[in-house]
Amino acid sequence: MTGHLVERVFQHREGLIEGFTKKYGIHRLVHAEAFDDVGQAIARENAMKKWRRAWKIELIERDNPDWDDLYLKLNH
Template sequence: MEQTYHVYILASERNGTLYTGVTGDLVQRCWQHRNGQGASFTRHYGVHQLVHAEAFADVNEAIAREKAVKKWRRAWKLELIERGNPQWLDLYDRLNG
């Protein structure tokens, strides 16, 4: 079975604080953020709602995408989220179901 890597965006709330990351295990990484074991930034600002995720087969492509998105203007990130998740639903619940 091939490894899948994800670039993801977490939010504190709609139009709130954003965090962009990359992981080889999206379910586990989101769980860590939700339970205070993720980045100190997400813990401090209460950023734990999964609002965007992109899958990659190549880890280098995923890392390059994460670095690119992190450099984007905030408005571009909001547009990316709105395009795929206009209701700003927490997508974490859909990962296990």
């Protein structure tokens, strides 16, 4: 969850943040959701962390079937 998506994705792409994305070399943004309420965003993130991998893949493929890098479409 972040209030600054472009900046956060840039940090992950450049390997500036330790954790899952750096460890596994993940550099593409394939899914993102926007919320007006921070509490709702945090709740959604926490719920999704408990999902099975197959459910996450289904969500991505529903909205982004080609797994395009959405970072390239963000306003920089």
